[in-house]
Amino acid sequence: MKAANEKTSELQSKVFLRFCGRFAFNVAFTYWTACTKATGTYGGAKQTRYTTSEHSMIHRSKFVLAVAAILACGTAQADIYSSDFESDNGGFAGTNDWEWGSPSGFAGRFSSTEPGSGHSGTRVWGTILGGNFSPSTVSSLSQTFDFTGASAITMTFWEWVDSGPNAFDRAKVFVNGNEEYWSDGDSGDAWRQVTLDLSAYDGLAVVTVDFNFSSSTVVERTGWYLDDVAIFSAIPEPSSMIVLVGLGAVASFVRRRRK
Ligand SMILES: [Ca+2]
Ligand SMILES: [Ca+2]
Numbered sequence: 453m454k455a456a457n458e459k460t461s462e463l464q465s466k467v468f469l470r471f472c473g474r475f476a477f478n479v480a481f482t483y484w485t486a487c488t489k490a491t492g493t494y495g496g497a498k499q500t501r502y503t504t505s506e507h508s509m510i511h512r513s514k515f516v517l518a519v520a521a522i523l524a525c526g527t528a529q530a531d532i533y534s535s536d537f538e539s540d541n542g543g544f545a546g547t548n549d550w551e552w553g554s555p556s557g558f559a560g561r562f563s564s565t566e567p568g569s570g571h572s573g574t575r576v577w578g579t580i581l582g583g584n585f586s587p588s589t590v591s592s593l594s595q596t597f598d599f600t601g602a603s604a605i606t607m608t609f610w611e612w613v614d615s616g617p618n619a620f621d622r623a624k625v626f627v628n629g630n631e632e633y634w635s636d637g638d639s640g641d642a643w644r645q646v647t648l649d650l651s652a653y654d655g656l657a658v659v660t661v662d663f664n665f666s667s668s669t670v671v672e673r674t675g676w677y678l679d680d681v682a683i684f685s686a687i688p689e690p691s692s693m694i695v696l697v698g699l700g701a702v703a704s705f706v707r708r709r710r711k
Contacts, residue, residue: 532602533595534682536572542681548591549579549665555677558582564614564673571610571643571679579665579675585615587672593663597683600657604686605650607661612677613639620668623676627653627661635676643679650683 535542541552554575557568561584570576577593579585599605615621615637625633625648632648653659661683665676 528687529684530602530687532599532605532683532685533597534680534684536680537570537575537577537678538573541577542595544577544593544595544663546577546591546593548589549585549675550577550591550593550663551579551581552577553581556582558674560584560614560672560674562616562671562673564616564675565641566614566674567612567643567677571612576612576677576679577663578677583674584672585621585665585667585675587667588669590664590666593665593678594660596658596660598657599650599653599655599659599685601655602685603651603654605654605683606686607648607650607681607683608645609681610643610645610679611635611639612641612643612679613637614641614674615665615667615676616671616673618671620671621673621675622664622666624664624666625661626664628656628659654685 537552544550544552546552552575555566555568555570555578558566558581560566564584566578566581567576579591585591611623613623613635615623615635617637621637623635623637624631627648627650630652632650633646635646650659663676663678
């Protein structure tokens with residue numbers, strides 16, 4: 453039969469352990485849902501009975517260990533490239549119709565329009581500024597980047613496109629020759645942002661991005677205009693790298709009683 457103080461001690465220990473376990477689990481769960489990696493919680497219990505001629509001694513220990521490590525809590529962006537095309541052409545090389553400068557709001561054929569300014573500032577790249585694009589022409593706007601050491605790469609850009617919702621005049625983005633985007637040809641006389649997942653090119657030393665506009669023999673409109681191109685990589689945010697080792701509680705207690 454247990455003495456009253458033994459029961460009290462045991463109860464207190466149980467409550468304490470339960471509290472610690474719940475606390476540890478909550479912490480682990482919180483970080484598990486917020487972060488990219490966690491290893492979870494661990495718990496266990498051990499009971500050993502020692503018996504002598506006069507006493508029976510029970511040694512119990514329980515533990516709750518929460519989360520061995522959280523490797524990366526949150527991510528940050530690392531800029532690989534960005535340009536608003538205001539002070540320079542952003543390092544792109546344009547062939548045929550591609551021109552760098554200020555669009556004028558030119559009213560083109562077939563009710564097409566070009567922007568009256570940039571998405572940022574006044575300067576953009578466009579397929580003939582102040583005019584319709586040329587028939588039967590392939591115009592390439594390209595630049596080669598180094599993605600060495602970068603991961604989860606994304607490219608964003610703003611486009612104003614009025615080439616007609618058809619398959620004849622094609623505004624496409626090729627990356628290392630692969631088609632990654634085919635614009636629908638009508639942004640509704642407004643700038644809109646396009647986001648492309650370029651993670652297939654993570655880590656490559658030579659990655660060529662080509663804004664490629666090809667026209668058919670007839671029906672020329674104002675075309676394709678680009679501004680604010682950015683390429684970035686998602687990286688673990690060092691400031692929130694957290695390592696939780698042994699969070700929780702280790703409880704050990706000895707209960708001695710007469711045999
Ligand atoms: Ca601009
Ligand atoms: Ca044009």
